[in-house]
Amino acid sequence: MPSGTRARARAETTRAILDEARRQLAEQGAAALSLRSVAREVGMVSSAVYRYVASRDELLTRLIIEAYDAVGERAEAARDPQAPPREQWRAVWRAVRAWALEHPAEYALVYGSPVPGYAAPAETIPAAGRVAMVLAAIVAEHGDPAAGRDWPAVVRADVLPAVPPALVTPAVGVWTQLYGTVGFELFGQYENVVDDREAYFDAVADAAATAVGLPARRAGRPGS
Amino acid sequence: MPSGTRARARAETTRAILDEARRQLAEQGAAALSLRSVAREVGMVSSAVYRYVASRDELLTRLIIEAYDAVGERAEAARDPQAPPREQWRAVWRAVRAWALEHPAEYALVYGSPVPGYAAPAETIPAAGRVAMVLAAIVAEHGDPAAGRDWPAVVRADVLPAVPPALVTPAVGVWTQLYGTVGFELFGQYENVVDDREAYFDAVADAAATAVGLPARRAGRPGS
DNA sequence: CCACGACCGAGAGCACTGCTCTTGACGAGG
DNA sequence: CCTCGTCAAGAGCAGTGCTCTCGGTCGTGG
Numbered sequence: 001m002p003s004g005t006r007a008r009a010r011a012e013t014t015r016a017i018l019d020e021a022r023r024q025l026a027e028q029g030a031a032a033l034s035l036r037s038v039a040r041e042v043g044m045v046s047s048a049v050y051r052y053v054a055s056r057d058e059l060l061t062r063l064i065i066e067a068y069d070a071v072g073e074r075a076e077a078a079r080d081p082q083a084p085p086r087e088q089w090r091a092v093w094r095a096v097r098a099w100a101l102e103h104p105a106e107y108a109l110v111y112g113s114p115v116p117g118y119a120a121p122a123e124t125i126p127a128a129g130r131v132a133m134v135l136a137a138i139v140a141e142h143g144d145p146a147a148g149r150d151w152p153a154v155v156r157a158d159v160l161p162a163v164p165p166a167l168v169t170p171a172v173g174v175w176t177q178l179y180g181t182v183g184f185e186l187f188g189q190y191e192n193v194v195d196d197r198e199a200y201f202d203a204v205a206d207a208a209a210t211a212v213g214l215p216a217r218r219a220g221r222p223g224s
Numbered sequence: 225m226p227s228g229t230r231a232r233a234r235a236e237t238t239r240a241i242l243d244e245a246r247r248q249l250a251e252q253g254a255a256a257l258s259l260r261s262v263a264r265e266v267g268m269v270s271s272a273v274y275r276y277v278a279s280r281d282e283l284l285t286r287l288i289i290e291a292y293d294a295v296g297e298r299a300e301a302a303r304d305p306q307a308p309p310r311e312q313w314r315a316v317w318r319a320v321r322a323w324a325l326e327h328p329a330e331y332a333l334v335y336g337s338p339v340p341g342y343a344a345p346a347e348t349i350p351a352a353g354r355v356a357m358v359l360a361a362i363v364a365e366h367g368d369p370a371a372g373r374d375w376p377a378v379v380r381a382d383v384l385p386a387v388p389p390a391l392v393t394p395a396v397g398v399w400t401q402l403y404g405t406v407g408f409e410l411f412g413q414y415e416n417v418v419d420d421r422e423a424y425f426d427a428v429a430d431a432a433a434t435a436v437g438l439p440a441r442r443a444g445r446p447g448s
Numbered sequence: 449c450c451a452c453g454a455c456c457g458a459g460a461g462c463a464c465t466g467c468t469c470t471t472g473a474c475g476a477g478g
Numbered sequence: 479c480c481t482c483g484t485c486a487a488g489a490g491c492a493g494t495g496c497t498c499t500c501g502g503t504c505g506t507g508g
Contacts, residue, residue, distance in 0.1 A: 006455075006505065013456095030337075031255055034494065047497080048457050056495065113254075114411055142281025152427050154420040172417060173405075173428055180404020181397075187338055193396060196378040203376050204397055207435070230476075230484080258465065271468080271488050280466065 014052045016042050021059055022066070022106070030060065030109045038126025060109070065127045067106040071099045079134055085142035085214045086206070091204040092134050093178060100182045106188060111179050132175055136160045139212045143167045147213025152190035167212055238276045240266050245283055246330070247291070252332045254284065284333070289351050291330040295323045296354025303358055309366035309438045310430070316358050317402060317429040324406045331410060335403050356399055360384045363436045367391045371437025391436055398432035 020041045025033050035056050036046040053059045076097035079088050100107040110128075140162035148166035155168045163171055181194055181204050184190055194200045210216075244265045249257050259280050260270040277283045302319035303312050325330040334352075364386035372390035379392045387395055405428050408414055409421055418424045434440075 010455090035496090036494065045458050046495085047459075050496075051456060108337030111337075113332030113407075117283065150427075150431070152420075152423050154424045154427070155418050156416065159417050164437050169427065170431075172424075173401075173412075173431065176404045176408050176413075176428075177397075177401050180400045180407065183337075183404065183407070184400050189400075190396075192380065193383050194379050196376075200378045200393065200396075203374075203378070204400075205394065206395065207374070207394075211431070234484095259467085260465065269487050270466085274467075275485065446480075 003068055010052070013042075017049055017052055017059075018062060018066070021022050022063055025063060025109065026103065026105050030103050035059065061121055061124065063106070064100070064110055064124050065102070067110045068124065068130065070103070070106075070125035071096060071110075072127065072134075074099045075131045075134045079138070084217065085138060086209050086217050088138050089135075089209045090202060090205050092131075092138070092142050093201070093208075096131060096178060097182050097185075097201055104186050107182070111183060112187075127177060132160075135175060135178075136171060138169050138214070139163050139167055142214050143171075144213030144215070166199055174211050177204065177208055234276070237266075241273055241276055241283075242286060242290070246287055249287060249333065250327065250329050253329050256263045257284070259283065264390050285345055285348065287330070288334055288348050291327070291334045292348065292351035292354065294327070294330075295320060295334075296351065296358075298323045299358045303362070308441065309362060310433050310441050313359075313433045313438055314426060314429050316355075316362070317425070317432075320355060320402060321406050321425055322411075324410055328410050331406070335407060336411075356384075359399060359402075360387050360395060362438070363387050363391055363395050366438050367395075368437030368439070371435060394435050398435050400426065401432055 003140060003195055014217070017038060020038050021033060024038060024041075033056070035053070038059075039046040039049045042049070053062070057221060074095045075092050078091040080091065081088065083091070140160075145164040145166040148168075148170050151166070151169040151173075153165065153169060155172050156167055157168065160168050181201060185194070185201070190197065190200075226269070227324060235403070241262060244262050245257060248262060248265075257280070259273055259277070262283075263270040263273045277286075281368040298319045299316050302315040304315065305312070306317070354442060364384075367388060369388040369390040370389070372392075372394050375390070375397075377389065377393060379396050381389055384392050405425060409418070414421065414424075
């Protein structure tokens with residue numbers, strides 16, 4: 001049985017290491033993250049942090065999971081199930097974009113090109129799907145299957161069980177578009193191209209909503 | 225005036241360095257690219273390569289430009305201006321995907337998250353636009369401006385002068401979608417999600433063609 | 449209550465990296 | 479022919495990930 005005192009101290013040190021690592025990640029990016037400098041900042045010698053983190057890769061894995069969870073939480077919090085479908089949709093999209101703009105290095109770590117020699121381990125998978133699940137829930141509840149009639153069924157049916165089969169493929173498409181758009185903005189591809197980034201992003205989100213058959217915004221108030 | 229013999233030897237050594245660097249990039253990714261190991265493989269000592277390449281960053285910059293040019297060339301070659309618009313479109317999309325699948329590390333270098341501390345210098349800009357120009361040419365020639373009526377005008381009009389103003393914003397959107405889709409496939413996001421990658425990709429390409437108002441594929445032969 | 453043993457931090461060390469500076473040789477141009 | 483620019487080589491600095499060993503400390507089982 002863990003000792004209590006011992007375990008608490010250990011948890012605190014681990015937290016300090018992870019926090020400092022995330023700080024450095026945010027400031028200089030993933031490749032510049034050095035175990036030695038984390039150790040220095042935390043006040044240990046480099047070999048000591050290996051008692052808490054097996055390797056630099058494992059440190060990155062932990063940061064990846066925390067990042068997935070953070071953006072997933074934001075997306076979940078942004079969704080108001082009472083609001084009209086398209087408003088829910090836009091809120092979630094905006095939440096992902098906002099988080100990405102606030103945490104560019106973490107976003108790059110998670111959705112950018114993988115660090116060479118590093119393959120995302122299996123334990124990242126559940127955390128990775130949280131945003132997708134939020135979007136899928138909106139599609140499942142309000143999507144019109146007719147919107148998917150031009151799409152072939154090339155996606156595994158079981159990945160989004162709640163979504164009407166006809167909408168699964170376009171849903172994957174718009175999921176891709178969300179991250180593609182955020183990534184392009186974040187990595188500077190829209191520099192000197194897109195003027196009003198917010199308006200552009202909202203327009204893409206709206207087109208995506210249409211692609212998965214969310215009902216058009218009504219002029220009157222909903223529920224009439 | 226350059227000496228001729230001298231200049232030729234210099235050009236050959238430079239090529240050997242760049243080739244070996246690209247080989248290592250392809251095998252182990254950008255972060256694993258080491259100037260020292262390039263030097264070893266080329267048969268020089270590490271300090272000697274600094275006569276040809278100012279720094280590791282400059283080496284990466286050169287590789288980026290070569291990669292942009294390679295994929296741009298492929299895209300240009302894939303387009304047959306005589307073919308029906310949607311066929312041109314699909315051929316270019318497929319060319320980009322094929323190149324990316326053949327050169328994943330180079331694709332990641334160019335379109336993935338930027339290497340930290342590294343800002344793409346200005347000399348990469350012209351090469352970067354080649355694929356976009358090919359797609360823009362198709363849109364300019366065959367796109368129906370009516371397809372852009374739901375899009376706000378939030379993109380600088382001068383980036384794609386040949387494209388009808390109403391289509392500029394959706395064109396940027398589908399340009400994003402191309403790289404988002406290729407990137408997701410390449411970086412493993414479609415693992416256990418998308419079964420038939422080719423069919424999925426073609427479907428996305430076709431939806432994109434519709435978004436920029438390319439005429440629907442006719443049943444009869446064109447030109448009747 | 450106390451000794452044992454798990455745990456932990458420190459330090460040295462290995463192999464590697466990017467980059468700089470100095471030294472010596474070679475060969476093309478004046 | 480001889481000078482001077484160009485080039486390869488080597489040593490060296492500061493940094494990295496990671497391993498191993500050595501003492502000390504502190505919680506826990508007897």
